[in-house]
Amino acid sequence: MKRREFISLLGGAAAAWPLAARAQQAERVRRIGVLMTTAADDPESLARVGAFLQGLQELGWTDGRNVRLEYRWGSGDAERIRKYAAELVALAPDVILVSGTSGLVPLHRETRTLSIVFVNASDPVGGGFVASLARPGGNATGFASIEYGMSGKWLELLKQISPGVSRAAVVRDPSIPSGSGQLGAIQAVGPFLGVEVSPIDARDAGEIERGVTDLARSANGGLIVPASTPAIFHRKLIIALAARHRLPAIYPYRFFVADGGLVSYGADSVDSFRRAAGYVDRILKGEKPADLPVQAPTKYELVINLKTAKALGLEIPATVLARADEVIE
Numbered sequence: 001m002k003r004r005e006f007i008s009l010l011g012g013a014a015a016a017w018p019l020a021a022r023a024q025q026a027e028r029v030r031r032i033g034v035l036m037t038t039a040a041d042d043p044e045s046l047a048r049v050g051a052f053l054q055g056l057q058e059l060g061w062t063d064g065r066n067v068r069l070e071y072r073w074g075s076g077d078a079e080r081i082r083k084y085a086a087e088l089v090a091l092a093p094d095v096i097l098v099s100g101t102s103g104l105v106p107l108h109r110e111t112r113t114l115s116i117v118f119v120n121a122s123d124p125v126g127g128g129f130v131a132s133l134a135r136p137g138g139n140a141t142g143f144a145s146i147e148y149g150m151s152g153k154w155l156e157l158l159k160q161i162s163p164g165v166s167r168a169a170v171v172r173d174p175s176i177p178s179g180s181g182q183l184g185a186i187q188a189v190g191p192f193l194g195v196e197v198s199p200i201d202a203r204d205a206g207e208i209e210r211g212v213t214d215l216a217r218s219a220n221g222g223l224i225v226p227a228s229t230p231a232i233f234h235r236k237l238i239i240a241l242a243a244r245h246r247l248p249a250i251y252p253y254r255f256f257v258a259d260g261g262l263v264s265y266g267a268d269s270v271d272s273f274r275r276a277a278g279y280v281d282r283i284l285k286g287e288k289p290a291d292l293p294v295q296a297p298t299k300y301e302l303v304i305n306l307k308t309a310k311a312l313g314l315e316i317p318a319t320v321l322a323r324a325d326e327v328i329e
Contacts, residue, residue: 030067030284033088033096037074037081037103037229044232044255045073048119048273052097055277061284074103076233078175078203082106089114095283097276098142101176102229104129108140115289117279118142119272122178122227124294133294141279141289143272144296145227146252151182152189154224154250157265157302159193160320161309162248165222169200169215171208171238173228182226195222202230205237212238216245223249225256227266235259246312257303257328262312267297301325 034052038045049071053063061067070091072084085106088096095115098107104118108129122145124130131137133144158165170186172179183199190197200211208230215221223242225231231238231252239260242249251257252266272295279292302320305328309316321327 028066030061031091031093032067032069032280033091033093034069034071035074035081035084035088035096035098035103035107036071037076037100038232039075040071040073042233044253044269047270048099051270051274052277055274056280059277059281061277061281067284074229076229078102078229081229085110095280097280099273100227100229100232101127101178102173104140105176112139114139115283116140116142117276117283117289119276120145120227120267120269122146122176123148123181126181127177130294133296135290136292136294137290139289141292141294143276144294145267145269145272146182146297148178148181148185150300151185151226154226154265155186155189155193155195155197157263157320158222158224158248158250159195161263161316162222162314164220165195165248166220167196167198167215167218168222168224169198169211171200171202171211171223171225171228171231173230174199174201174203176228178226179228186224202228202234204230205234208234208237209241212241212245212247216247221245221247223247225249225251225261227252227269235261243308243311248312248314254301254303254326257305257308260305260308262305262308262314264303265300267300272297303328 036045063069072088074081081103089110098104098118101121104121116139118140119142124144126148129140170183172183187197202208225238235256249262251261251264253269254264257264302324303326304316304324
């Protein structure tokens, strides 16, 4: 081979190499673990995952092309959620998306190295998952749903829509930090509003039914249902019990009210999944969870079901209706 031909060939190979390397890099399939604590056939679950997938697609990630998603569905079962958290960690994906505090707790115990993006977690600082909202400092970051201090507003709202309430039960998950934290915040407000506050543990359907039935044995009771995996999984039971015993109830998300609940006050539970795709994208491109600030809700929405109010014999005050973001009739 002549020297000129060799130099030309070498130059062509050198020029082609970066193109080939970039193509190989572009074709690399990344893996995302997805730990959902609810059931796969729950319409709310499908809406959340759909928003996340849409967000990924808008950023250039398509399941089956350049990214592969590994789903695990907890179906409201704490033992199953723990098992699936361990399974996903064993797969060592590039990043894990987890829904809710009840999924974050076992996942955070399983790994302090794999990148985690959490969605709708309650008070991640108080729960010990991050050092601070501005500087998470560890392997987890994401989108918070509510701070403990916000929980007292649910009791204020309950008292506004049903002034006669003198006893309120908080349907909580006792196995996660936010279960106790939110209960404590609501109990702190109780004396100022003349309301005695007690917990109803929500580990299973039987426990919930017994707790609500006991509450209903005396007059002037009301329910507060903070966000938790058991509350979401058993929401139709809770809503039905509130209707049967004619108990006014406050819920954390709109979909509770769409299913027949009275009033909800909380953040948009689906939009945070779409926003989470942005953090997953940044982590896949090399950024660290420790450097990505935890995002708090930018807006809380008040949703009222007037049909349910009528069935309970309640007249929602005009001042509350005026603040509503949505009224379902």
